[in-house]
Amino acid sequence: MISDVLTEWLKERFAAILPGMAAEVRERVQSAPATNMEFGDYQCNDAMTFAKQVKRPPRALAEEVAAGDARPDFIAELSVAGPGFLNIRLADSWLCAQLEALAADSRLGIPDRGNGRTVLLDYSSPNVAKPMHIGHIRSTIIGNALDRIHRALGYRVLADNHLGDWGTQFGILILGYRNFVDPAALRENPIAELERVYVKSYDCSRQDPAWLDRCREELVKLQAGDPDNRALWEQFVAYSMAEFDRVYRRLGVQFDLVRGESYYRDDLAGVVAELEAKGLARESEGATVVFLEEEKLPVCIVRKRDGAFNYATTDLATLASRVREFNPDQIIYVTDERQQLHFRQFFAVARRLGCTARVTHVWFGLMRLPEGTFSTRQGNVIKLERLLDEAETRALEVVKRGGSEAPPEVQQEIARVVGIGAVKYADLSQNPQTTVTFSWDKALALEGNSAPYLLYAYARIASVRDKYAERFPAGDLSRWPIRLTEPLERELAVRVLQFPEAVVRAADLCRPSAIADYLYDLAQTYSRFYQNVPFLKAEEGVRESRVRLCGLVADVLRRGLELLGIETLERI
RNA sequence: GCGCCUGUAGCUCAAUUGGAUAGAGCGUCAGCCUCCGAAGCUGAAGGUUGUGAGUUCGAUCCUCGCCAGGCGCACCA
Numbered sequence: 001m002i003s004d005v006l007t008e009w010l011k012e013r014f015a016a017i018l019p020g021m022a023a024e025v026r027e028r029v030q031s032a033p034a035t036n037m038e039f040g041d042y043q044c045n046d047a048m049t050f051a052k053q054v055k056r057p058p059r060a061l062a063e064e065v066a067a068g069d070a071r072p073d074f075i076a077e078l079s080v081a082g083p084g085f086l087n088i089r090l091a092d093s094w095l096c097a098q099l100e101a102l103a104a105d106s107r108l109g110i111p112d113r114g115n116g117r118t119v120l121l122d123y124s125s126p127n128v129a130k131p132m133h134i135g136h137i138r139s140t141i142i143g144n145a146l147d148r149i150h151r152a153l154g155y156r157v158l159a160d161n162h163l164g165d166w167g168t169q170f171g172i173l174i175l176g177y178r179n180f181v182d183p184a185a186l187r188e189n190p191i192a193e194l195e196r197v198y199v200k201s202y203d204c205s206r207q208d209p210a211w212l213d214r215c216r217e218e219l220v221k222l223q224a225g226d227p228d229n230r231a232l233w234e235q236f237v238a239y240s241m242a243e244f245d246r247v248y249r250r251l252g253v254q255f256d257l258v259r260g261e262s263y264y265r266d267d268l269a270g271v272v273a274e275l276e277a278k279g280l281a282r283e284s285e286g287a288t289v290v291f292l293e294e295e296k297l298p299v300c301i302v303r304k305r306d307g308a309f310n311y312a313t314t315d316l317a318t319l320a321s322r323v324r325e326f327n328p329d330q331i332i333y334v335t336d337e338r339q340q341l342h343f344r345q346f347f348a349v350a351r352r353l354g355c356t357a358r359v360t361h362v363w364f365g366l367m368r369l370p371e372g373t374f375s376t377r378q379g380n381v382i383k384l385e386r387l388l389d390e391a392e393t394r395a396l397e398v399v400k401r402g403g404s405e406a407p408p409e410v411q412q413e414i415a416r417v418v419g420i421g422a423v424k425y426a427d428l429s430q431n432p433q434t435t436v437t438f439s440w441d442k443a444l445a446l447e448g449n450s451a452p453y454l455l456y457a458y459a460r461i462a463s464v465r466d467k468y469a470e471r472f473p474a475g476d477l478s479r480w481p482i483r484l485t486e487p488l489e490r491e492l493a494v495r496v497l498q499f500p501e502a503v504v505r506a507a508d509l510c511r512p513s514a515i516a517d518y519l520y521d522l523a524q525t526y527s528r529f530y531q532n533v534p535f536l537k538a539e540e541g542v543r544e545s546r547v548r549l550c551g552l553v554a555d556v557l558r559r560g561l562e563l564l565g566i567e568t569l570e571r572i
Numbered sequence: 573g574c575g576c577c578u579g580u581a582g583c584u585c586a587a588u589u590g591g592a593u594a595g596a597g598c599g600u601c602a603g604c605c606u607c608c609g610a611a612g613c614u615g616a617a618g619g620u621u622g623u624g625a626g627u628u629c630g631a632u633c634c635u636c637g638c639c640a641g642g643c644g645c646a647c648c649a
Contacts, residue, residue, distance in 0.1 A: 003588095032588060045591055048629070058629075082592055083629055127649080167649060261649090287647055296575090304647040311649050340576060341644055365577080366643075402611070418611090430585060434578065435642055441598095442584070447611060448597035449585080456611050467608055505588065517586065520596080531604095531613040550608095572611080 001109065001500045002042065002098070006031035006088060009072055010044050013065045018050060025050070031088070033498065040077065040087040041494055047084035058084030090494070092484050098497050099482045103552060107152075108559050109500040113507070114155030120322055121147050121157060123334035124253070127164035128240040128260070129173055129194045132247050133381040134438055135336075135374070138364045141427050141565065143334040144253045145512035146362070148563045153507055158326060161244075162318065163260030165237055168308075169198065171219030174232055175211070176201025190239035223265070247384055250420065252565055259318075267317035268309040272302050280352050292348050300345040315346050316353070323357060330358040332510065337363045337433070362510045364432035387443065391419035394444050398452075406571070414572055419444070421451035421566040428564050429516035449520050451566055454557060457523040459572040460530065461554040467536060468547050477551075480544035488529045489549060495522045496549070499556045503563065512564055519560045526553050 011029045015022040034043045047065065051058035062084040071078065077089035102109050123143020126136050147159045176197040185193040205212040222229040237260075248254070272288055275281035281290045286305035292298070302313045322328060333343060343361040350359065367374075374380045396415035404411055426443045429450075430436070446452045468475060484490045502518035505511075535546035558568045 032591095035587090035592065039592075043591085048591080051629085085592065164649065169649090285646070289646075298575095298645060301647050306647080308647085310647070314649090336643090337577070338643060339649080342649085344576095363577095368642085398611070434585085439584095445584090445598085450597085450611090452611055453597090456609085460609055460612085463609055471608090501588085509589090513586090514588080517588090517596095520586095524596080527612060528614095530608075531610095534608075536608045547608095572609095 040089040044086040112154035118328040120328040125162040132384040160257040165260030166262040171215035174218040264317040365435035395419035425451035462570040
């Protein structure tokens with residue numbers, strides 16, 4: 001990566017002029033893309049940071065760094081500006097060589113950061129017997145993007161869908177099912193019917209304590225292995241999986257493991273026993289809890305007063321099982337913001353149990369409606385499948401409005417890719433940690449910073465290649481080197497080479513939006529280039545170089561979108 | 573009450589975690605298709621970064637106090 005090459009060189013330079021603090025220099029010196037094109041391509045601000053410590057003027061330090069006579073071949077210009085900024089302009093010849101290397105590299109320069117190390121990703125994790133609604137989309141899409149990004153960086157990724165298939169809701173559901181289910185409706189739409197039954201039974205439990213007691217009994221029977229309740233439970237899980245699989249297929253999401261909470265049900269007692277044996281958990285107010293005073297956190301309950309286990313227990317059992325079986329270096333959980341406290345508690349307990357795997361909670365803001373939060377009981381949920389349908393419908397309207405000549409099934413396919421891509425991109429292109437207020441127009445945006453803008457840029461490049469082949473049938477792109485003659489194409493070249501940095505950043509921050517931001521910037525730069533720099537009309541040599549550069553942009557766009565789980569089309 | 577998060581152009585969001593003149597899209601206004609795909613491009617207007625202090629060469633970013641909103645806080649997950 002460009003920044004690595006520059007950083008390494010800068011570290012040596014700083015270490016040479018600050019021999020007393022070489023170790024710290026090697027730790028901290030960084031280079032970053034220039035904030036303003038006029039300054040150069042990259043910059044380094046560390047003369048200012050070190051000046052304080054050595055009590056010397058920052059500008060003098062910077063000048064000393066810049067003064068060395070052995071200027072490496074990748075730097076064309078190195079200058080000092082303002083209080084001590086080091087501005088670097090890269091050499092065109094070196095940029096061209098880097099582009100040639102990128103063109104020959106199937107990884108497009110993405111480094112092998114993982115080196116085979118294992119990352120386990122826990123995401124999506126919907127509850128059985130409830131429909132997937134738009135609140136589930138963020139975990140699924142962000143988690144899947146993190147999955148793809150880590151795989152690209154050479155990690156061994158295990159994506160695990162930790163279904164909510166063993167909670168207290170099953171007592172309510174089983175009793176409701178026995179009393180209210182409509183077999184015809186169940187055949188027609190199982191999940192909708194189960195949802196109706198659940199809501200009705202839930203209402204009963206709120207009004208009638210006796211009903212609630214009977215729900216608890218059903219739950220106890222299920223957990224004790226009662227054959228009838230077990231059969232019902234299996235049926236519910238099967239219905240839900242069918243629906244989930246349908247949605248996942250549409251979203252292009254695949255898991256390596258689908259292990260719901262039920263998978264760990266026999267481990268729960270052992271977790272509590274271990275905590276007690278190690279003196280970490282003790283009885284309090286009838287429950288078994290772990291006190292977390294050092295961390296200044298509330299107590300973590302691992303067994304309720306009624307003897308039942310809860311979420312924290314399940315998570316601890318799950319973690320232990322994962323460590324035993326896969327020994328992951330890192331486990332990433334993707335959930336909404338409401339679970340922050342829970343994860344802080346859970347991680348604290350895990351550490352006390354000696355867990356050394358790096359555990360990360362990636363949380364995202366809740367999805368809301370303009371009128372407030374939505375809930376199953378208020379009946380104002382928007383189902384995920386309906387969102388996807390609507391996305392495809394709107395995209396199809398745009399395709400038709402554009403006067404597409406393509407046959408209907410091709411238009412349908414374009415609408416599918418554009419619509420689903422728009423939904424995903426709307427979520428992935430912004431910082432996950434903000435609350436989002438759902439609106440159809442935003443989720444399905446088809447212009448501006450959106451998937452269709454990127455897909456359009458991509459399709460235009462595919463067209464460029466076709467046009468080139470058509471007009472210059474004897475042309476052979478591979479015979480011509482890449483050259484940089486126009487400022488805009490040079491700018492585009494630098495952007496293309498920054499792709500690996502965007503991927504690394506997205507992984508480091510667990511923020512796929514870093515890639516989305518980068519791709520949008522790349523597509524914008526490309527569009528300006530496309531509009532303002534002639535290439536098929538350029539002279540031979542320049543023409544081939546520019547068509548090849550276009551091809552590299554296309555490769556990066558395709559790969560980048562793929563990392564976000566968004567498909568591309570050659571025609572749109 | 574305590575904790576976490578958010579507040580940036582009329583609206584939706586960026587700003588590479590302390591860097592230079594805070595950038596995009598939508599919307600508004602003015603231009604660009606006999607031309608490599610106009611789902612595009614060029615330009616204009618639009619800002620006391622919620623607010624008040626502090627830290628330093630330098631603050632949207634760090635510290636403290638306020639204001640507004642969201643989400644949590646012992647037996648749901």
